[in-house]
Amino acid sequence: MSTLLSLSRQYCRANICTILRRPFTQSLVAQARDKKQSKIRTPSKKALAAKQKRRAAKAALKQGKLEQLSLTDAILTLRAVEVASPKAMYELFIKTEMGTGVAVPKGRFKLPKEAKARAEEKILVFAEGRQAEEAKKAGAHIVGGIEIIEGILNNRIRATTYLCTTSLIRAITPRLGRFLGQQGLMPSERRGTVTDDIAGYIERIQGTSEWKADKTGNIHMPIGSMHFSADEVVRNFNHFMTSVKKATGNIKDNRQKETKKPGKLQNIAHLGTLAISKVLLSSTRGPSIRIIDY
Incomplete structure (x- = not known):
């Protein structure tokens, strides 16, 4: 019996030494992991394009769910939502499509009726x-x-x-x-x-104030208080949009003059036109409404 126990102990020690000498990369777990990773395929350009297309379609569907109204209808809708909040503000959001190497759009404005203290x-x-x-x-x-x-x-x-x-x-x-x-x-x-x-x-x-987009080309601006009349909000909206369109090259600024160096202007528009892809009007507690007539 003692002989069997001695042989059993020697066999176990030999196996343990073999396992300790074997590098971890050759273990069954590591080999299974490497085999699994080797099966991962790099997606082709066609697959990446299809994925990007699906993402764009999903984003378009999400945007399509936003309420789209004319400016006047949007103002009246938000006023109905904020009927119990006379101190609420109309908030304007503008998204510009900025490319790489393009300076952040900025400009100056003076609203016909100031939304808040400057x-x-x-x-x-x-x-x-x-x-x-x-x-x-x-x-x-x-x-x-x-x-x-x-x-x-x-x-x-x-x-x-x-x-x-x-x-x-x-x-x-x-x-x-x-x-x-x-x-x-x-x-x-x-x-x-x-x-x-x-x-x-x-x-x-x-008497003017400066507006400036963020690094992604988004512009946020309060353009009126809830107690403003609809006409006053419309005038403020149009005035601010004109300033943004001039700064992004969507409207030619008559004050832009060519400098001595050809191809340079004294305005950001010389870098090319930045498309305005989205204009939303919201209120302090109200929803965001996409404006279709800007």
Whole structure:
């Protein structure tokens, strides 16, 4: 009996040593996993295209379920929903089709009847000499040269709009380009904020507000309070849509002028027309209604 037990122990030890010496990649579990992974096929271009088509059809079906009304009917519908909420707001949503390498659309506007109190604007101008004096007379809040760069970098000096003369733009760009560029505030010839007509630019933006799309090209804007009349909401809607269409190149802006360099304009529209694919009107507690006559 003892002999059998001894042989049994030796056999078990031999098997255990064999298992320990065998690498894990050769185990039955690892082999089964590798076999399963080897069967996974990379989808073909045709299959990927079909999948993309199905996704697009599903998205179109989802959008098709949204109520689609004319602007006037949408206003009346939302007013009925918010009948007990006189402080509710009409909210406008606009989706633009942005491609790669296209700047985020932005523009300025002044509604015929302000939807809510406008945020106070603070204008900073990089200018020297006579142009600095003109900027101060035109209403600029902060005027200076390269000596105010350090204050901007330390956040001691802040503004909502930054303008610069053509003679100083090269001096401020190395230090402020990335800092202000990340905030969308860096003066730019394309946006018209690098100019020698500082007084004229300040005069044009007085009493206006700036709108700006997000990184995906979506624009959100309150365009009226629930106690506004339908005609007042329509006028605000049309005014704001005109500003968006000009900034996206869907309407030609008469103020766009060619610069000395061919192919460049002082507006974002020179990058091409950005299609407006969707316009929705909603309220604080109401549904989103797709507008068909914008």
